Amino acid sequence: MFILLLGLALWWAAHLFKRLAPEARAGMGKSGKNAVTAALIFSVLLMIWGYRIAPTGAVWWGPSPMMKGINNLLVLVAFYLFAAAGMKTGLTGRLRHPQLIGFSLWAVAHLLVNGDMVSLVLFGGLLLWAIVEIMVINRADPHWQAPAHDVPIRKDGMAVIGALVVFGVVGMIHAWLGYNPFGA
Numbered sequence: 333m334f335i336l337l338l339g340l341a342l343w344w345a346a347h348l349f350k351r352l353a354p355e356a357r358a359g360m361g362k363s364g365k366n367a368v369t370a371a372l373i374f375s376v377l378l379m380i381w382g383y384r385i386a387p388t389g390a391v392w393w394g395p396s397p398m399m400k401g402i403n404n405l406l407v408l409v410a411f412y413l414f415a416a417a418g419m420k421t422g423l424t425g426r427l428r429h430p431q432l433i434g435f436s437l438w439a440v441a442h443l444l445v446n447g448d449m450v451s452l453v454l455f456g457g458l459l460l461w462a463i464v465e466i467m468v469i470n471r472a473d474p475h476w477q478a479p480a481h482d483v484p485i486r487k488d489g490m491a492v493i494g495a496l497v498v499f500g501v502v503g504m505i506h507a508w509l510g511y512n513p514f515g516a
Contacts, residue, residue, distance in 0.1 A: 336382025
């Protein structure tokens, strides 16, 4: 469990560094961006490794066909929000934090089907990070204005297609790893 917690702590620190110590981060210049990127990649590797080797611990609930369906829908919406944010679709003009909202949905989806202690630590810790990140950003810039830009409808369509492709690929990877996200 220590490695998982270390990965989570590094994830939190790397993401919040820019927000909580902006002068220090700015002083690092381009090398700071590379260091944060390296820290994030390392944190993900630690979380994956820590999750796979940690004992399951207490189990309070498990996946059911209904919860898998809800999980899949939430993950698909999360992937769409990521794509929409990256493509600056019409939705991003109405939501302040589409990626963080999508990330939160992804974490909640995983908590619905993984009711063991290790999953609660991982996905609960990531959900808590996303919520804290939203609060920190909102506090730093409380007067957010939606960007005023016209968005071609094709961008929304491309975001939907991108989300479906990523959802399919991620689903296949999960099945290959032994975590079938489809079916019973």
